[in-house]
Amino acid sequence: YLNRVFAVQSGINALIVRVQDHAELFREACNIAVHAGGFKIAMLGLIDEDAQKIVPTASAGADEELLTAIFKVLNSNELAAKTLFARVILDKQTVVSNNSINDTQLVFQKNYAERGIHSLAILPLLSAGEPIGALALYAGEPDFFHDEELSLLTQLTDDIVLAMQHIGNREKLHYLAYYDALTGLPNRSLFLEHVAQYMRSAESGGHKLAIGLIDLERFKGINDSLGRTTGDGLLRQVAEWMTQRAGDPSLLARIDADHFAVVLPEVRSDGDVAQLTEHLLDSFQGNSFHLNEAAYRIGFKAGVALFPDDGTDVDTLFKNAEAALKAAKAGGNRYLFYTQKMTDAVAEVLALENALRHAIDDEQFVLHYQPKVDLRSGMVTSVEALIRWNHPRTGLVPPGKFIPTLEQTGLIYEVGRWALRQAIADYVRWRRAGLLALRIAVNVSPLQLRDPGFIAEVAKMIDTEPDASAGLELEITESLIMEDVEHNITSLQAIRDMGVTIAIDDFGTGFSSLSHLARLPVDTLKIDRCFVADMTTSPDGLSLVSTIINLAHAMKLKVVAEGVETEEQKRLLSLLSCDEMQGFLFSKAVPVAEFEARFLKQESH
Ligand code: C2E
Ligand code: CA
Numbered sequence: 001y002l003n004r005v006f007a008v009q010s011g012i013n014a015l016i017v018r019v020q021d022h023a024e025l026f027r028e029a030c031n032i033a034v035h036a037g038g039f040k041i042a043m044l045g046l047i048d049e050d051a052q053k054i055v056p057t058a059s060a061g062a063d064e065e066l067l068t069a070i071f072k073v074l075n076s077n078e079l080a081a082k083t084l085f086a087r088v089i090l091d092k093q094t095v096v097s098n099n100s101i102n103d104t105q106l107v108f109q110k111n112y113a114e115r116g117i118h119s120l121a122i123l124p125l126l127s128a129g130e131p132i133g134a135l136a137l138y139a140g141e142p143d144f145f146h147d148e149e150l151s152l153l154t155q156l157t158d159d160i161v162l163a164m165q166h167i168g169n170r171e172k173l174h175y176l177a178y179y180d181a182l183t184g185l186p187n188r189s190l191f192l193e194h195v196a197q198y199m200r201s202a203e204s205g206g207h208k209l210a211i212g213l214i215d216l217e218r219f220k221g222i223n224d225s226l227g228r229t230t231g232d233g234l235l236r237q238v239a240e241w242m243t244q245r246a247g248d249p250s251l252l253a254r255i256d257a258d259h260f261a262v263v264l265p266e267v268r269s270d271g272d273v274a275q276l277t278e279h280l281l282d283s284f285q286g287n288s289f290h291l292n293e294a295a296y297r298i299g300f301k302a303g304v305a306l307f308p309d310d311g312t313d314v315d316t317l318f319k320n321a322e323a324a325l326k327a328a329k330a331g332g333n334r335y336l337f338y339t340q341k342m343t344d345a346v347a348e349v350l351a352l353e354n355a356l357r358h359a360i361d362d363e364q365f366v367l368h369y370q371p372k373v374d375l376r377s378g379m380v381t382s383v384e385a386l387i388r389w390n391h392p393r394t395g396l397v398p399p400g401k402f403i404p405t406l407e408q409t410g411l412i413y414e415v416g417r418w419a420l421r422q423a424i425a426d427y428v429r430w431r432r433a434g435l436l437a438l439r440i441a442v443n444v445s446p447l448q449l450r451d452p453g454f455i456a457e458v459a460k461m462i463d464t465e466p467d468a469s470a471g472l473e474l475e476i477t478e479s480l481i482m483e484d485v486e487h488n489i490t491s492l493q494a495i496r497d498m499g500v501t502i503a504i505d506d507f508g509t510g511f512s513s514l515s516h517l518a519r520l521p522v523d524t525l526k527i528d529r530c531f532v533a534d535m536t537t538s539p540d541g542l543s544l545v546s547t548i549i550n551l552a553h554a555m556k557l558k559v560v561a562e563g564v565e566t567e568e569q570k571r572l573l574s575l576l577s578c579d580e581m582q583g584f585l586f587s588k589a590v591p592v593a594e595f596e597a598r599f600l601k602q603e604s605h
């Protein structure tokens with residue numbers, strides 16, 4: 001639901017820049033709510049001060065009959081006072097009905113039920129704290145409006161009020177106060193207001209935010225040599241390019257002559273900002289701008305500051321981004337972060353990315369193998385392939401150090417393919433050499449599974465040898481499977497139909513709904529290491545593992561305990577009827593030759 005509200009908000013933000021008058025603003029806002037936000041109906045009413053009435057001003061999705069009914073009630077003094085609209089305006093507070101079908105307090109309860117509406121929210125439009133109207137949104141789903149949705153929607157009504165203030169009689173003045181007349185982008189003041197808003201969402205959402213200030217290179221030269229009109233044309237093209245890239249002009253601003261600003265409202269990892277900035281710089285530099293029939297390429301320098309790391313209020317954040325930009329302009333860097341630490345971290349990420357590209361070309365990756373053991377018989381049943389990077393200088397690098405970067409850069413597809421191919425090749429070799437041919441579990445990144453070509457790729461790889469599928473298991477993390485259950489059920493089924501088995505990895509760390517789990521076509525459930533560790537330190541830990549094992553068995557899944565390090569853990573797992581274990585107690589992951597020598601030699605008869 002939050003995504004739908006986000007769609008409405010960015011649609012309306014885009015609207016605010018181009019809309020000409022109040023009527024258009026209200027009409028379009030309602031249309032966006034219905035078309036981008038998937039609301040069944042959106043309605044906006046304004047207070048008519050003179051008549052002391054609420055006047056329905058714009059709507060989308062509502063039919064004539066409903067509108068007539070609403071008009072009639074709002075026109076009658078006695079009935080109008082009973083409506084939610086009236087209450088919202090009186091209390092200056094949002095009213096929500098998340099189960100409107102059964103909400104007998106609703107004046108229009110029956111009308112809404114007939115139209116398939118299950119939730120509704122009415123939000124006041126407040127100007128300087130005083131109500132000037134209200135926005136009503138009607139959803140087809142019950143229980144649609146939660147705190148997050150409402151806080152976004154409150155921002156949205158603020159945006160609408162702000163937009164109203166820009167329009168109207170004093171519209172030009174206000175427009176000039178908040179927008180850059182040349183490019184139509186928000187100016188510095190409005191940008192700071194937007195950033196302040198995004199900061200509040202970042203704070204409540206527990207994520208970071210970044211602002212970047214951008215300085216066009218060579219702009220002065222172009223302006224001086226080609227003339228001001230040409231310079232203006234260039235600035236307009238740059239603004240257009242940025243608006244297209246950002247999709248939402250409220251993320252942008254022109255702050256003075258050749259300075260632009262951009263805010264990234266949601267930053268999940270520092271590496272993301274670096275990657276994004278790099279790509280932005282590259283594609284900007286790769287784009288041709290047309291001036292007087294000639295094509296020009298233009299570079300920019302950028303300074304980036306992060307919230308909350310580099311400032312917890314807008315002014316500080318902005319000042320620090322300016323400082324970073326200044327430093328970038330003074331030195332040779334295309335862009336700099338405010339803190340050296342960040343800049344260093346980014347340099348490291350980029351160096352790592354480079355080194356990983358070499359690693360692929362030079363085949364520096366290896367698979368190590370860790371056995372899984374049957375808890376009853378003590379026999380090795382199968383094996384997990386764990387990737388390592390054999391760095392020419394530093395030696396073996398564990399996957400935790402490079403998998404995230406492979407994922408961020410998309411290199412994971414290639415490396416993931418390599419790991420699958422290598423495991424299948426090892427399995428086939430074991431079988432041909434008369435060794436114990438154990439099934440090899442290969443870890444699959446969420447990105448690989450989401451790739452539409454993945455299943456066909458796996459099919460092709462196992463097609464190289466009859467029955468190669470008996471040598472392959474895919475380990476997929478729990479959180480990934482639960483993200484898009486319906487789609488994943490289909491994909492997993494297709495994989496299993498080939499004879500490849502599937503294990504849910506790190507079980508217990510995601511948020512599985514049990515009803516979903518029961519429907520998943522999987523073979524094995526791997527209990528995450530942290531639960532195995534907790535088992536011996538607390539009674540709760542023990543009963544949790546017991547529950548997971550019973551649950552898995554009820555669903556006919558095999559259970560593997562990960563990270564078994566002590567005899568005590570092994571003993572308890574046996575008592576709880578866990579099927580298999582994997583961990584340092586028995587063996588760590590070892591190079592393939594060692595694995596073959598220790599675990600695959602069949603006794604000769
Ligand atoms: P994972 O799939 O949960 O793998 C188990 C990790 O626990 C391995 O770490 C293994 O060495 C470690 N481990 C095994 N037994 C014990 C134990 O008794 N105690 C402790 N403390 N640790 C134990 P490793 O090899 O560093 O791998 C880390 C993660 O990297 C893996 O977690 C997996 O998610 C990912 N990974 C490894 N290989 C690949 C790969 O080929 N592709 C992808 N996408 N991810 C991989
Ligand atoms: Ca695994």
Ligand code: CA
Binds near residue numbers: 505506526528529562
């Ligand atoms: Ca695991």
